[in-house]
Amino acid sequence: MINSIKNQFKQQLELLQDKKYKKPAFEAYNMKRAFVTLDQAFEYVGDNSKYQQRITLLLCIQFLFYSFFVMGMPYLLQNPSKYCTDGICIEFPNCNNRIDSLIGFDSIAKEFGLFCNGRKAFIAALFFVGQMFGGFTFPILANIFGRRKILLFGMSLGAVSIFVAALCNSLLSLYTLFFIAGFGLSGYETVVYVYITEISALRFRSIASSLLIVIWSSSMLIYPFIVDILQSWRLLMMWSIGVPLLVTVVLDYFYFVESPRWLISKQQYDECRRVFRFMSIFNKRRPFEFNFMEELDKFNNRCVKIASVKRVETQINLTQQSNQNAGYWELMKRSKLLVQTSILVQMWFLRYFTYYGLQFSVSTFGISMTTTLRMLALVELMTGMSSLYFKLKYPRIISLQFCLLTMIFSATLAYIDVPLECQGSLCWQQVLHLLSAILIKASITIYNSMLNTYTGEAYVTTVRSYGYGFCMTFGQLGSTFAPLYVSYMQEIYQQANAITIVGILALIALGLTWFLHETYKKDMYDNLSDEVMANQTLPLINEIELEELR
DSSP: OHHHHHHHHHHHHHHHHHHTOOOOSOOOSOGGGOEEOHHHHHHHHOTTOHHHHHHHHHHHHHHHHHHHHHHTHHHHTOOOSEEEETTEEESSOOTTSOOOEEESOBOHHHHHTOSSTTHHHHHHHHHHHHHHHHHHHHHHHHHHHOHHHHHHHHHHHHHHHHHHHTTOOOHHHHHHHHHHHHHHHHHHHHHHHHHHHHSSOHHHHHHHHHHHHHHHHHHHHHHHHHHHHHOBHHHHHIIIIIHHHHHHHHHHHHHOOOOHHHHHHTTOHHHHHHHHHHHHHHTTOOOOOOEEGGGGGGGHHHHTTTSOHHHHHHHHHHHHHHHSOOOTHHHHHSHHHHHHHHHHHHHHHHHHHHHHHHHTTGGGSSSOHHHHHHHHHHHHHHHHHHHHHHHHHSOHHHHHHHHHHHHHHHHHHTTSOOOGGGTTSOOHHHHHHHHHHHHHHHHHHHHHHHHHHHHHHHSOHHHHHHHHHHHHHHHHHHHHHHHHHHHHHHHHHTTOOGGGGHHHHHHHHHHHGGGSOOOTTOOOOSSTTGGGGTTOOOOOOOHHHHHTTO
């Protein structure tokens, strides 16, 4: 019997030496009889380790092709360069007269004749309306079925819609598919931000969200070269967007695991343990076998002798709270959440309206659209990388206020009128407008990165997806309104700069930030009752303490 035990111990020791496990953040004499919090579990398996890096890489690849579609929409919908009637070609269309032929890039606007009466803005608006509905619907599904399944479903729906749209010859079908693509991709985007918030600890959250911003912005440095090669909106949508996204869905299916925080909120402790065990082995740590603090109610008869009755009862109440099926109404019936959500909705509206309003205004800055897009993409890339520094060094609210002040100052530069004689040449007024666009692009990029992280940290796990969904749904009103507003300004006021209104919206948001609470370097809560327990601590119960109960 003794020799058998020694042989088993020797085999386990040799196995550990062969696997060359890395030293974890902490160790326990017997993991099966120790209890840890979720934050301690993430520390044990490794924050920002190999598995988290693999997840980040896959998300970055998906975001690159996703951004090709959203940020490349000005190419897909661009107007023809020449409008010809009876052999005479002009640069601007006369929609009241007959047009015999069109010259320019093979775009959707050219093929379907959407260059008059703001019709091309309507198809872009339909995409953003789809995003608005997706942002509202998918959080409900993600809270019921899990983050992983709904993330895969959203990306699959968007990828298939884009692929089919590339083969479509009907304008009505194209409208429908753009709406469905927006519905699926917005749901995917909403769940992704929730997923990266819940799959690891602070460092990974900051790095992953910043990298997604960097990848998103780099697309406009790459996409013009792809446009020059393919020269057709159908080829662009199929081979540079649809097919690559479908391939990434297959990779996500094999590599993505369910969110541990969601599993804990649903009391699926064994499944959560399997997820952490997979992550620990992938990151070359000893297999995770700890119990979770949320399981303490199962050990109540033992715990009552080493922990106060008050603490154990509080933990039980916490677990009972997690059993409740929270919904959007939780954001409305709790005054603190209602105030927080109302403020964040306005800030997300500003984020979407400013970002896409600037994107659809590139033709008003006095230089070619391709040059302007590449320049703004370079600015976004540089500031996206610097956003990680802001996240790790400065509080969230202060960083957001700095960005809003910059936007207010930048928008005032756009109020300067551009004389008619400046059209076709670059005068100092247009230089100021270009400088305004650069500063707004830089500030909205950091603002976007900080707002994504702050929103995830401000809500507890049980309502996090609903908080994201509510904010992104009403925020998408900004992206829906942006192309229509820009198109109206350009048609009515010619070369007027449509981004001047950003200053007013930023000023309102700046005043509202004073009512938000700071989340920098603070613990993330998993249940609505956690804030009551914020100042209480639960003991780390190990094997020795449990032996004393026998």
